[in-house]
Amino acid sequence: xxxxERLKPDGRKLTLYSRFPIDPAIKATSPSDExxxxxxxxxxxxxxxxxxxxxxxxxxxxxxPPPEYNPLAPSINPEFPTELPQGKYDVAVFDNRxxxxxxxxxxxxxxxxxxxxxxxxxxxxxxxxxxxxTFGSLPLDHLELLLQVWADRTRAIGENPHIxxxxxxxxxxxxxxxxxxxxxxxxYAYPLVPPVPAxxxxxxxxxxxxxxxxxxxxxxxxEIADKQRIIYLDExxxxxxxxxxxxxxEVWVAPIKPVATFGDLTPQQRQALARALKTVTLKYDGMxxxxxxxxxxWFQAPTDGQPxxxxxxxxxxxxxxxxxxxLKYLAGTExxxxxxxxxALPEEKAKDLQAVxxxxxxxxxx
Amino acid sequence: xxxxERLKPDGRKLTLYSRFPIDPAIKATSPSDExxxxxxxxxxxxxxxxxxxxxxxxxxxxxxPPPEYNPLAPSINPEFPTELPQGKYDVAVFDNRxxxxxxxxxxxxxxxxxxxxxxxxxxxxxxxxxxxxTFGSLPLDHLELLLQVWADRTRAIGENPHIxxxxxxxxxxxxxxxxxxxxxxxxYAYPLVPPVPAxxxxxxxxxxxxxxxxxxxxxxxxEIADKQRIIYLDExxxxxxxxxxxxxxEVWVAPIKPVATFGDLTPQQRQALARALKTVTLKYDGMxxxxxxxxxxWFQAPTDGQPxxxxxxxxxxxxxxxxxxxLKYLAGTExxxxxxxxxALPEEKAKDLQAVxxxxxxxxxx
Numbered sequence: 042x043x044x045x046e047r048l049k050p051d052g053r054k055l056t057l058y059s060r061f062p063i064d065p066a067i068k069a070t071s072p073s074d075e076x077x078x079x080x081x082x083x084x085x086x087x088x089x090x091x092x093x094x095x096x097x098x099x100x101x102x103x104x105x106p107p108p109e110y111n112p113l114a115p116s117i118n119p120e121f122p123t124e125l126p127q128g129k130y131d132v133a134v135f136d137n138r139x140x141x142x143x144x145x146x147x148x149x150x151x152x153x154x155x156x157x158x159x160x161x162x163x164x165x166x167x168x169x170x171x172x173x174x175t176f177g178s179l180p181l182d183h184l185e186l187l188l189q190v191w192a193d194r195t196r197a198i199g200e201n202p203h204i205x206x207x208x209x210x211x212x213x214x215x216x217x218x219x220x221x222x223x224x225x226x227x228x229y230a231y232p233l234v235p236p237v238p239a240x241x242x243x244x245x246x247x248x249x250x251x252x253x254x255x256x257x258x259x260x261x262x263x264e265i266a267d268k269q270r271i272i273y274l275d276e277x278x279x280x281x282x283x284x285x286x287x288x289x290x291e292v293w294v295a296p297i298k299p300v301a302t303f304g305d306l307t308p309q310q311r312q313a314l315a316r317a318l319k320t321v322t323l324k325y326d327g328m329x330x331x332x333x334x335x336x337x338x339w340f341q342a343p344t345d346g347q348p349x350x351x352x353x354x355x356x357x358x359x360x361x362x363x364x365x366x367x368l369k370y371l372a373g374t375e376x377x378x379x380x381x382x383x384x385a386l387p388e389e390k391a392k393d394l395q396a397v398x399x400x401x402x403x404x405x406x407x
Numbered sequence: 408x409x410x411x412e413r414l415k416p417d418g419r420k421l422t423l424y425s426r427f428p429i430d431p432a433i434k435a436t437s438p439s440d441e442x443x444x445x446x447x448x449x450x451x452x453x454x455x456x457x458x459x460x461x462x463x464x465x466x467x468x469x470x471x472p473p474p475e476y477n478p479l480a481p482s483i484n485p486e487f488p489t490e491l492p493q494g495k496y497d498v499a500v501f502d503n504r505x506x507x508x509x510x511x512x513x514x515x516x517x518x519x520x521x522x523x524x525x526x527x528x529x530x531x532x533x534x535x536x537x538x539x540x541t542f543g544s545l546p547l548d549h550l551e552l553l554l555q556v557w558a559d560r561t562r563a564i565g566e567n568p569h570i571x572x573x574x575x576x577x578x579x580x581x582x583x584x585x586x587x588x589x590x591x592x593x594x595y596a597y598p599l600v601p602p603v604p605a606x607x608x609x610x611x612x613x614x615x616x617x618x619x620x621x622x623x624x625x626x627x628x629x630e631i632a633d634k635q636r637i638i639y640l641d642e643x644x645x646x647x648x649x650x651x652x653x654x655x656x657e658v659w660v661a662p663i664k665p666v667a668t669f670g671d672l673t674p675q676q677r678q679a680l681a682r683a684l685k686t687v688t689l690k691y692d693g694m695x696x697x698x699x700x701x702x703x704x705w706f707q708a709p710t711d712g713q714p715x716x717x718x719x720x721x722x723x724x725x726x727x728x729x730x731x732x733x734l735k736y737l738a739g740t741e742x743x744x745x746x747x748x749x750x751a752l753p754e755e756k757a758k759d760l761q762a763v764x765x766x767x768x769x770x771x772x773x
Contacts, residue, residue, distance in 0.1 A: 086651040087622050089603070090610040093651050094740075094748040097755070141740065141748035153629035154650045210739035218736025229740050236745030237455070244456040256453050263519035284520045285452040285459050338743030359742060370584025371737065373576035374460075374507065374595050376725060377704030379602030382460040382507035389463070 042189045050074045053136035055125075056197075058190045060182060063130050070122040072112055072138075079140050081159035082149035083232075091236050094159050096141045113167050113223035125167060131183055132190050134228075137163040142229065144203060160203040162230040164194065172223045175332065176211070177322030179224075181401065184315035191228075191339065192303035198230040199344030206231045206238055206343050214334025216361045216368065226337070234343050241340060242352065249351035255299045257353040260284075265297075270391040273320040277313035280321045282391040287381035289363040289390050290335075292321050295355035301342035302354055316401060321358065323399035328365075335360040408555045416440045419502035421491075422563075424556045426548060429496050436488040438478055438504075445506050447525035448515035449598075457602050460525050462507045479533050479589035491533060497549055498556050500594070503529035508595065510569060526569040528596040530560065538589045541698065542577070543688030545590075547767065550681035557594075557705065558669035564596040565710030572597045572604055572709050580700025582727045582734065592703070600709050607706060608718065615717035621665045623719040626650075631663075636757040639686040644679035646687045648757040653747035655729040655756050656701075658687050661721035667708035668720055682767060687724065689765040694731075701726040 043062050047055045047069035055069040081096035107121065115127045125133050142161025149156035168187060169179055179187075195207045211226035212219050234242065248256035264270060264281045272292055273280035280294045294317045296310040306314070325333035336359040342349035363369040363384060374382050409428050413421045413435035421435040447462035473487065481493045491499050508527025515522035534553060535545055545553075561573040577592035578585050600608065614622035630636060630647045638658055639646035646660045660683045662676040672680070691699035702725040708715035729735040729750060740748050 084651045086649075086653070087614070087626060088607050088610055088651075090606060092746060093653050094746060095752060096748060096750055097752050152650050153626070153633050206744075208739070208744055210743050212736075212738040217738050218734070227739060229744060231744065231746065235740075237743060238745075240456060240745075241454050244454055248453070260453060260519070267519050283452075284518050285450045285454075287452070287459050336738055336742055338739065340743075357743070368584070370578075372578040372583050372702055373574070373593055373704065374601075376702055377576050377603060377706075377723070378572075378574050378595060378597065379604075379606075380458060380460060380597065382462060384462055386461055386463050 042186060042193070044193065049124075049135065051138075052076050053138065055133065055135040056193075057126075057128075057130040058132040058134070058186060058193070059130040060186055061129065064128050067126050067128045067130075069135075070116045070124070070126050072122060072124065077136070077138055077140075077143075079143045080146050080148075081141055081143055082146065083157040083159045084152055085155040087154060092157070092233065094141045096139070096159070098139065111172055111221070111223055113165075113221055113225055114172050115170055124165070125170075131169065131186055133167040134164050134190065134194060135167075137165050137227070142231065144201065157232075160232045162198050162201075162204065162228070164198070164228040164230075166190065166194070166209065166226045166228060168224040168226065174224050175322065175326060176213075176224060176337075177319055177326055177399075179319070181312070181315045181319060184318055185311045188303060188306060188311045188314060192306065194228055195303050195341065195344065198228070201230075203232050204230045204344055206234045207341070208235070208238070208339065210336060210338040212336055214332060214361075216334040217336055219334075234345075238340055238343070242343070242349075245351035245353070255351060255353045257295060257355060258299045261295060261297055269388050272324065272391065272394050273317040275313050275316065277307075277310045278317040280317045282387045282394065284387055286387040286390070287383060288359045288361075289369060289383060289385040290325070290333075290358075290360040290394070291387075292358045292394070293355055294318055294321060294358070295353060299353040301349045301352040303339075303341060306354070318356070319401050320399055321394075323401065324394050324397040325358075325360070327397040327399055328393060333360060334362070408552060408559070410559065415490075415501065417504075418442050419504065421499065421501040422559075423492075423494075423496040424498040424500070424552060424559070425496040426552055427495065430494050433492050433494045433496075435501075436482045436490070436492050438488060438490065443502070443504055443506075443509075445509045446512050446514075447507055447509055448512065449523040449525045450518055451521035453520060458523070458599065460507045462505070462525070464505065477538055477587070477589055479531075479587055479591055480538050481536055490531070491536075497535065497552055499533040500530050500556065500560060501533075503531050503593070508597065510567065523598075526598045528564050528567075528570065528594070530564070530594040530596075532556065532560070532575065532592045532594060534590040534592065540590050541688065541692060542579075542590060542703075543685050543692055543765075545685070547678070547681045547685060550684055551677045554669060554672060554677045554680060558672065560594050561669050561707065561710065564594070567596075569598050570596045570710055572600045573707070574601070574604070574705065576702060576704040578702055580698060580727075582700040583702055585700075600711075604706055604709070608709070608715070611717035611719070621717060621719045623661060623721060624663075624665045627661060627663055635754050638690065638757065638760050639683040641679050641682065643673075643676045644683040646683040648753045648760065650753055652753040652756070653749060654725045654727075655735060655749060655751040656691070656699075656724075656726040656760070657753075658724040658760070659721055660684055660687060660724070661719060665719040667715045667718040669705075669707060672720070684722070685767050686765055687760075689767070690760050690763040691724075691726070693763040693765055694759060699726060700728070
């Protein structure tokens, strides 16, 4: 993997990644020269025991570019520079212009609840230069590169002592609130382990103490033995609709042998994960012959410098549809009680995905 | 409050409530005579340490009545009986025909994760016979009756030893997935304290042990002193945008003096809460001159027979809009990390609501 780091005219950081050497003369661009003035803060929610991030500068984040303007495509028209330069590279990562968390944040306002500066990072990860591509259409070695990019970002951001947790994700589709259709994801880096990963680590630690094995490691072995819900399986990676799916078409993708972070993946695991991810996303898009919206979230160990033998890097896909025509709305029981009600059995939804035939460069062993 | 209980032709329970005596000759109706065959089950999610409810019979819950058919209005056409009989009553409660939880559930399927019968209850609460009414348009004494209905349902359902927690809520608006626009809410009763109320009780208990006061009780005193975010205030009740709001237009409504459950409210508190609720919902609808969607959820003490001095009955409104034109989507940081990012300051959003003038039968003291 090759990479170069640049500063944008407005002071934000840009890192380009490629399978091939990158032209050292390449320069960073930005839609605006104005320095980013983000100063988000956290407030403590005393009834839920969690922090909320406030970033009121984000309200101005819509602007009116020409209709054909795509801020995530390489700059072509010098009058309207985009977020990315022209040149040969595969993946680009840059600081979000409207971050919910910022390392430079300081002096949080006083409030009747406890406040803190929201010292974190929000990065945009542009998956490819091709606006028409999809995650599943990218070549396998491009997806392997992306796994290396996530490793590099976790390392680079996690080195900052403020940062406790790095979470890469992709919101895909207008149903998930996406306004830019160019293939991209985001990375949020938090000054604390946020509630869901914290709960997950608690469960993983309790199980590991009792069994000296990972809870997801053992669940995967049970999924393999049960066969019913498997979407992809080879020697190193698995994709499956978990027996405890909360969303009808939920899928998890994981290395079979646990690793704590992206940086711990072996080349074989990366290859296998790339095939698993490509299979899942092609099946999603193939099922109803249209782009399939989802949230893809990656869970890994905190960046607290401690060993985390209980952690098990994996992706969880949360798609908002329950049938081709109907959304699964999160409402009373999900949002108020936190107890998900799923109208579909994971075994049935897995069959829908298993039935979709996809072609990738190497055969899928099921 | 007057009430009568009836059994529907399909075996489901119906309870009618009124401010006036109810005709004892009134009979229950049902859109179908077929007995409800719901047998939902719970599965354990080992990575999140929580239960998920599966109710696959719910997929068939759409049917094709004549377009003018409203299953929540009193029956008029005997060929298409609705869920409710004709007659004089104010509020009706009946068992959901497609429940996510059912007291009769048994023999959960075997799975690679732990399973249990989903022994709970799902009730529909029809707020009024008038399909054109809104929560805010109901007379104050009608809203007081509704608070008594929630108390009666909590008592009636909570008596069952399976039931640990009773949560009334209203999903309002197509943005929340609502398909029936007749004013109604739901009650979910759980065989366990679900994750969000469990976390809330944990925070409340920790605070109560340390301060011998309620955490919400003290937060309310700070909100009153701070003045900025108050939407309604009188001697007994308050409505405010909390300093730690997760949704831009989030509002909490509570009695100022804590009570653990609906059944513990004094008549004065009920009167004041009715005025607070009417004020908030009229302001919501008045702000953009259109029906304002929200989830209204009520949190109270578990029905475990134990004293809960730490609990504080209150409603939380979660509206899905962040501006009149834009939804707040729950995506990466909310759904994957569980850390909410709010682009709006609660102080600013409170001003929007404070500016809406509403007329209710008695003056609002601010």
